[in-house]
Amino acid sequence: MAAEDMAAAAAPFLNVEGLTIRFGGLTAVGGLDMAVAKGSIHALIGPNGAGKSTTFNCISRFYTPSEGRITYDGRDITRLPAREMAGLGIARSFQNLELFAELTVFENVLIGAHVHAGRTWRDALSARPRGVVEEVEHLIERTGLTAYAQTKARNLDFGHQKMVEIARALAIRPKLLLLDEPAAGLRNREIAALDTLLCELRERDGLTILLVEHVMQLVMSISDRITVLSFGTKIAEGTAAEVRAHPAVIEAYLGREAAQEAAHG
Amino acid sequence: MDLQLALIFLQQGIASGLVSGSVYALLALAIVVIFKTSDVPNFAQGEVFMAAGYVALYLFVFQQMPIWVVLPATLVVAFLAMALFRRFVLDQVAKSAKDLVYLVIATLGLSYVLKGLVRRTGFGDTPRSFPALVPTDSIMIGQASVTLLDLAIFGTAVVVMAAFFWMFNYTKIGRAMRAVGMNPKAAQLVGVDLRRCHMLIWGLSGVISAIAALLISPKILMTADMGSIVMLAFAAAIVGGFSSLPGAVVGGFVIGIVENLVGLFISSRAIVLAPFLAILIVLVLRPQGLFGGKLTIKKV
Amino acid sequence: MSSSPLASAPEGRPGLPGAALGGLALAALLAVALPFFTTGYVVYIANLLLVFVVLCLGLHIVIGETGQFSMAHAAFYGIGIYASALANRAVDLPYPFAMLFGALVAGAVGLFIGALALRMRDIYLALATFAFGEAMQWVFANWDSVTNGPNGLRIAPARFGPLEILSDKQAYPFVLFFCLLAIGFTVVVSRSRLGRAFRAVRESEVAAMAMGIDVRRTRVIGFGLSAAVAGFAGGMFGLFQTFIHPDSLGFQTTILVLTMVVVGGLGSIWGAIGGAIVFGLISEVLRQAPQYQEIIYGAILMLFMMYAPHGLFAFVGERIREARHGR
Numbered sequence: 001m002a003a004e005d006m007a008a009a010a011a012p013f014l015n016v017e018g019l020t021i022r023f024g025g026l027t028a029v030g031g032l033d034m035a036v037a038k039g040s041i042h043a044l045i046g047p048n049g050a051g052k053s054t055t056f057n058c059i060s061r062f063y064t065p066s067e068g069r070i071t072y073d074g075r076d077i078t079r080l081p082a083r084e085m086a087g088l089g090i091a092r093s094f095q096n097l098e099l100f101a102e103l104t105v106f107e108n109v110l111i112g113a114h115v116h117a118g119r120t121w122r123d124a125l126s127a128r129p130r131g132v133v134e135e136v137e138h139l140i141e142r143t144g145l146t147a148y149a150q151t152k153a154r155n156l157d158f159g160h161q162k163m164v165e166i167a168r169a170l171a172i173r174p175k176l177l178l179l180d181e182p183a184a185g186l187r188n189r190e191i192a193a194l195d196t197l198l199c200e201l202r203e204r205d206g207l208t209i210l211l212v213e214h215v216m217q218l219v220m221s222i223s224d225r226i227t228v229l230s231f232g233t234k235i236a237e238g239t240a241a242e243v244r245a246h247p248a249v250i251e252a253y254l255g256r257e258a259a260q261e262a263a264h265g
Numbered sequence: 266m267d268l269q270l271a272l273i274f275l276q277q278g279i280a281s282g283l284v285s286g287s288v289y290a291l292l293a294l295a296i297v298v299i300f301k302t303s304d305v306p307n308f309a310q311g312e313v314f315m316a317a318g319y320v321a322l323y324l325f326v327f328q329q330m331p332i333w334v335v336l337p338a339t340l341v342v343a344f345l346a347m348a349l350f351r352r353f354v355l356d357q358v359a360k361s362a363k364d365l366v367y368l369v370i371a372t373l374g375l376s377y378v379l380k381g382l383v384r385r386t387g388f389g390d391t392p393r394s395f396p397a398l399v400p401t402d403s404i405m406i407g408q409a410s411v412t413l414l415d416l417a418i419f420g421t422a423v424v425v426m427a428a429f430f431w432m433f434n435y436t437k438i439g440r441a442m443r444a445v446g447m448n449p450k451a452a453q454l455v456g457v458d459l460r461r462c463h464m465l466i467w468g469l470s471g472v473i474s475a476i477a478a479l480l481i482s483p484k485i486l487m488t489a490d491m492g493s494i495v496m497l498a499f500a501a502a503i504v505g506g507f508s509s510l511p512g513a514v515v516g517g518f519v520i521g522i523v524e525n526l527v528g529l530f531i532s533s534r535a536i537v538l539a540p541f542l543a544i545l546i547v548l549v550l551r552p553q554g555l556f557g558g559k560l561t562i563k564k565v
Numbered sequence: 566m567s568s569s570p571l572a573s574a575p576e577g578r579p580g581l582p583g584a585a586l587g588g589l590a591l592a593a594l595l596a597v598a599l600p601f602f603t604t605g606y607v608v609y610i611a612n613l614l615l616v617f618v619v620l621c622l623g624l625h626i627v628i629g630e631t632g633q634f635s636m637a638h639a640a641f642y643g644i645g646i647y648a649s650a651l652a653n654r655a656v657d658l659p660y661p662f663a664m665l666f667g668a669l670v671a672g673a674v675g676l677f678i679g680a681l682a683l684r685m686r687d688i689y690l691a692l693a694t695f696a697f698g699e700a701m702q703w704v705f706a707n708w709d710s711v712t713n714g715p716n717g718l719r720i721a722p723a724r725f726g727p728l729e730i731l732s733d734k735q736a737y738p739f740v741l742f743f744c745l746l747a748i749g750f751t752v753v754v755s756r757s758r759l760g761r762a763f764r765a766v767r768e769s770e771v772a773a774m775a776m777g778i779d780v781r782r783t784r785v786i787g788f789g790l791s792a793a794v795a796g797f798a799g800g801m802f803g804l805f806q807t808f809i810h811p812d813s814l815g816f817q818t819t820i821l822v823l824t825m826v827v828v829g830g831l832g833s834i835w836g837a838i839g840g841a842i843v844f845g846l847i848s849e850v851l852r853q854a855p856q857y858q859e860i861i862y863g864a865i866l867m868l869f870m871m872y873a874p875h876g877l878f879a880f881v882g883e884r885i886r887e888a889r890h891g892r
Contacts, residue, residue: 060775062771062774082774082775083774083775083777083778083779083780084777085775085777086775086776086777087777091775092775094771094772094775098769098771098772098775099768099769099772100764100765100768100769100772101768101769102764102768102832103764103765103768107761107764110761111761111762111764111765111773111776111778112776114758114761114762114765114776114777114778115776115777117758117761118758123758124757124758124759125753125756125757125758126756126757126758127756127757129758168772168776169775172776172777304688306688306691306692308691308695354867354870354871357871357872358870358871358874361870361871361872361874362870362874362875364632364767365632365688366628366632366633366634366831367831367870367874368870369634369688369691370823370827370866370870371866371867371870371871373820373823373863373866374862374863374864374865374866374867374868374870375863375867376863377820377859377860377862377863377866378859378860378863378864378867379863380859380863381857381858381859381860381861381862381863382860384856384859385856385857385860493699496695496696496699499692499695499696500696503689503692507685507686507689534707537699537700537703538700538703540696540699540700541693541696541697541699541700542700544692544693544696545681545693548681548682548684548685548689548693549681552684552685553685
């Protein structure tokens with residue numbers, strides 16, 4: 001246990017130090033420290049408005065933090081533009097789905113492989129670049145979308161659309177996969193499949209995964225480590241069992257429920 | 266050019282620029298208020314302006330109606346035309362296609378229909394002028410010569426803009442409009458009727474264009490192509506940052522003054538290039554415009 | 566949005582039935598043999614239509630592929646016409662070099678305008694090109710020493726080595742060839758990695774960014790390519806035309822090309838080509854009634870956006886499918 005902790009502290013794959021994000025006068029996230037170990041599944045949870053998505057968008061470089069440092073694989077990425085993330089092996093999904101709606105599933109995933117599809121002129125000009133197409137087809141199969149490969153993304157049901165997001169992100173060949181509420185709106189059966197897929201990605205592909213998630217069933221089952229945010233600050237961190245027993249976490253969640261009850265009553 | 270003359274030119278340029286600028290400011294305001302709430306740059310704004318001018322001309326000169334009927338009637342027609350276009354054309358377009366491009370093309374279509382209709386009536390064949398309602402006697406302000414009509418144009422424009430700002434910033438309906446501009450879904454949740462709000466905004470922007478037409482048409486020769494003035498209004502809106510109402514107004518005056526100075530100091534032939542050059546200069550030096558804040562990325 | 570019962574059907578390109586293939590072959594044969602059995606006027610119209618096909622391809626790249634708006638298509642076309650005509654006169658090289666020069670100049674100007682306009686919002690491209698189109702027409706009409714100003718410019722006959730093109734019939738095979746070349750080019754670009762980036766940017770800016778696509782650069786390149794293709798169409802014009810006047814390079818021409826693309830169907834190469842041919846012929850008829858032209862163009866733009874945003878062919882196809890499904 002101690003040895004593991006030390007190794008993680010020595011070389012966290014993704015390290016967030018003193019991350020602060022202000023919108024106008026409002027501090028959405030204040031001084032967050034978080035370390036994600038290589039090859040782990042790390043979850044970021046917390047009540048609504050805790051600053052999870054804001055943190056997530058900072059790490060994927062869609063927002064720029066007011067203060068703090070983000071390092072990935074030993075590299076400072078705090079000021080890099082979002083479009084360079086794919087090249088570095090950081091892939092993300094979107095909470096509210098940002099699919100290429102009018103394009104087919106195949107094309108969606110193929111565009112995910114954009115950074116790998118232009119090795120040679122011939123590949124760049126090809127509609128089916130060598131090496132990449134096979135991988136895209138494999139990813140489509142792995143996410144259970146083979147039957148829909150030629151369907152336009154907008155014509156899929158919600159669960160399949162979420163899978164397209166993940167397949168497209170995987171086409172980047174990421175080392176770090178950032179997932180923004182991948183289970184939101186999914187049915188139990190689909191959550192189970194997602195659970196299996198994410199564990200497989202960690203074990204077989206050695207991926208590091210950071211996810212923001214509300215669905216506790218998934219979080220508690222797959223996460224190696226969980227960071228809990230409330231009102232923009234970290235209130236707890238640890239394994240699923242540790243977090244579940246943490247008084248501050250119970251208070252943050254129960255307090256919220258109590259507040260909701262008061263609002264309804 | 267000696268200094269004395271240059272100073273006179275400068276004063277004259279600013280005075281005339283404020284007058285034509287007030288028309289650009291009104292049109293830019295009409296464009297920006299629509300863009301803020303619908304994300305659509307209305308390419309028919311110039312033709313709405315032109316058509317409103319012809320409606321007034323038709324009622325006043327051809328039907329000999331009294332002016333107190335003509336003015337409100339023109340504004341009502343402009344309001345209805347734009348509100349109905351929003352309600353029946355654009356809502357239908359938005360229903361069948363989600364992309365912005367489709368809405369933009371529909372506004373281009375409207376501009377051509379209006380231009381064609383005015384040409385068909387035959388009024389547009391010969392250039393005409395709307396009779397001036399205010400005497401065109403000249404007076405001197407400093408070393409610049411302006412007419413009473415000029416002062417009336419400037420004064421009316423300022424009053425209209427002030428009234429619009431008051432409406433937009435301090436009334437309940439104005440708050441609803443701003444809410445629609447910031448977040449239509451949230452606005453709908455708190456009880457704003459989106460459809461009616463959009464119709465109102467488009468209608469009002471028609472009214473503002475019609476006022477601009479009524480103000481300027483005694484000063485210019487009216488033709489079916491006079492809507493091309495909208496180019497200067499677009500330039501004004503870009504100078505102002507394109508989503509700021511005060512920016513649109515200031516941009517209008519800036520463009521008006523620059524245009525007149527170019528005409529006086531360089532050549533009246535070069536005026537045609539003024540809007541493009543103004544846009545280019547703003548994009549090079551200050552792409553967010555004078556009043557535009559940093560463009561924030563879409564929330565994801 | 567996707568309530569159609571056909572929504573779940575696979576959308577892969579269905580194989581063309583034999584009859585359609587036969588029809589296409591017949592059309593191709595007719596197109597090739599055209600000069601042998603028609604009058605010079607018909608060939609002239611055919612030449613013009615082929616030029617419009619290429620203009621539509623250019624506009625398709627910017628609107629259909631990247632989802633942006635260009636209002637200065639006529640200006641880039643004009644730049645291509647003047648640049649290739651002047652190059653043809655100045656240098657004793659085969660005409661294709663002049664065409665290439667025209668395309669490059671138009672493309673370079675497009676890249677410049679695009680790089681500036683797209684610094685802010687993508688809609689600024691529409692506004693900047695709107696003003697640019699007007700400014701260019703003024704330049705064509707007033708830069709006397711280069712364009713011969715409002716008198717128009719005489720275009721010297723195109724030369725291919727010893728061969729000098731002096732008639733529409735002579736020019737036709739070349740125009741047809743360059744048109745096919747432009748179609749091939751557009752198809753290749755559209756299917757390539759760049760073409761996929763165009764569509765990604767059109768569909769979702771943020772997702773494109775997350776896939777490592779430089780959104781602004783992709784937009785600028787799309788616009789530059791579109792301008793270059795328009796310039797190339799200008800060079801094709803010089804193959805059979807002997808004269809160019811600035812009046813024919815105004816906003817009217819941009820609207821004509823836009824209407825063709827809209828009629829054919831935004832977002833599809835074949836729609837753009839079909840639209841150019843179908844509406845090109847219609848506009849030739851409309852020439853008889855100039856007083857109705859503006860109203861008709863405007864009404865077409867509005868009505869298609871309202872009821873047939875994917876163009877005439879998709880609209881008719883859908884109606885036929887609906888009829889077959891007994892609705």
